[in-house]
Amino acid sequence: MTGVTLEQVKKKYGNVEVLHGIDLEITPGEFVVFVGPSGCGKSTLLRMIAGLEDISGGKISIDGQVVNQIPPSKRGIAMVFQTYALYPHMSVYDNMAFGMRIAKESKEEIDRRVRAAAEMLQITPYLDRLPKALSGGQRQRVAIGRAICRDPKVFLFDEPLSNLDAALRVATRIEIAKLNESMSDTTMIYVTHDQVEAMTLADRIVVLSGGYIEQVGAPLELYERPANLFVAQFIGSPAMNIMPVTITRTGETTEVELRDGTRFEVAVKTPESDKGKKASFGVRPEDVRQAEEGEKYLFEGKVSISEALGEVTLIYIEGELVDDDPIIVKLPGIHEVKTGSSMRFTADEPKLHLFDENGKSYLYR
Numbered sequence: 001m002t003g004v005t006l007e008q009v010k011k012k013y014g015n016v017e018v019l020h021g022i023d024l025e026i027t028p029g030e031f032v033v034f035v036g037p038s039g040c041g042k043s044t045l046l047r048m049i050a051g052l053e054d055i056s057g058g059k060i061s062i063d064g065q066v067v068n069q070i071p072p073s074k075r076g077i078a079m080v081f082q083t084y085a086l087y088p089h090m091s092v093y094d095n096m097a098f099g100m101r102i103a104k105e106s107k108e109e110i111d112r113r114v115r116a117a118a119e120m121l122q123i124t125p126y127l128d129r130l131p132k133a134l135s136g137g138q139r140q141r142v143a144i145g146r147a148i149c150r151d152p153k154v155f156l157f158d159e160p161l162s163n164l165d166a167a168l169r170v171a172t173r174i175e176i177a178k179l180n181e182s183m184s185d186t187t188m189i190y191v192t193h194d195q196v197e198a199m200t201l202a203d204r205i206v207v208l209s210g211g212y213i214e215q216v217g218a219p220l221e222l223y224e225r226p227a228n229l230f231v232a233q234f235i236g237s238p239a240m241n242i243m244p245v246t247i248t249r250t251g252e253t254t255e256v257e258l259r260d261g262t263r264f265e266v267a268v269k270t271p272e273s274d275k276g277k278k279a280s281f282g283v284r285p286e287d288v289r290q291a292e293e294g295e296k297y298l299f300e301g302k303v304s305i306s307e308a309l310g311e312v313t314l315i316y317i318e319g320e321l322v323d324d325d326p327i328i329v330k331l332p333g334i335h336e337v338k339t340g341s342s343m344r345f346t347a348d349e350p351k352l353h354l355f356d357e358n359g360k361s362y363l364y365r
């Protein structure tokens with residue numbers, strides 16, 4: 001079993017540094033997903049692990065061995081790309097066998113591995129076809145099959161589903177989850193900007209932004225305890241609502257005041273020195289509910305629009321409580337809501353988040 005360690009890994013293109021000293025320990029057999037907005041450096045980091053990009057600083061180790069100077073073919077990795085990268089003139093079988101033929105494996109061994117991978121991915125009926133006679137999803141499975149045949153110690157995926165349509169994405173995502181179960185000794189590193197893929201596939205997610213790691217954790221840990229405003233708003237859809245507040249009482253629990261003067265308590269510890277300081281209060285759209293008549297409420301606002309999606313109703317509230325983005329409330333089921341009407345909302349205390357003036361969660365201070 002093989003782990004991957006990154007120590008102070010940096011990447012520069014010319015004078016521009018795009019990764020600023022990444023430290024990460026990926027344990028053997030783990031499925032780690034890199035997520036982050038476009039340009040945050042996630043593909044570059046993956047390509048550096050693969051050996052397809054030079055390392056400008058720091059160390060990358062695979063299985064305890066520093067690989068900075070080791071070529072891709074000697075790193076024990078296999079990579080699946082967004083664009084499949086199949087040879088168009090070769091059959092599916094030959095595409096999958098190609099790497100092993102180069103490595104001078106025996107004919108019998110090649111046949112055994114190609115058929116085993118094809119079985120696992122349910123592409124046996126297509127082994128004689130050319131890639132052009134396959135759908136996008138089938139082509140991607142061939143690309144994954146080719147990677148499996150190499151029997152990699154580390155499996156790297158660079159946005160493998162992003163060229164597929166919605167239904168195929170789901171089906172292929174489930175294939176990859178099954179693959180991960182059947183290859184439980186193989187370490188997998190997966191790049192995506194799709195948070196559903198990240199949440200469903202990962203043992204741990206690494207959230208990147210601007211060439212830095214914002215947080216590393218299990219999917220639900222990031223959802224329930226985001227370390228900062230960036231992660232809070234990146235994980236979860238629609239994004240967490242953020243409202244500017246002032247801290248009016250500190251201690252084991254904290255009282256905050258919204259812009260309209262409403263005060264309430266958040267079950268988060270704050271230091272005395274933060275009394276009177278600006279902070280950001282956060283609550284997820286799905287954690288908000290309508291306050292009962294006479295019940296203490298968190299916030300009140302006029303409905304600017306509502307969307308009934310059947311399974312849920314989304315209510316948008318604009319006004320002084322927020323800066324640019326409206327507050328979004330996601331209520332289960334169908335609700336008749338009048339535009340312009342005033343509504344009061346509340347949420348259970350454990351679902352409330354508080355971030356300091358620098359955007360860092362008070363849970364981690």
Ligand SMILES: Nc1ncnc2c1ncn2[C@@H]1O[C@H](COP(=O)(O)OP(=O)(O)OP(=O)(O)O)[C@@H](O)[C@H]1O
Nearest residue numbers: 013018036037038039040041042043044045192193
């Ligand atoms: N060959 C290159 N030369 C110069 N800059 C580059 C090069 N490749 C990438 N970059 C820059 O490095 C940064 C990180 O790019 P990278 O492709 O890793 O981002 P990403 O998070 O994978 O984005 P996306 O989701 O859009 O693929 C970006 O600012 C990009 O413009």
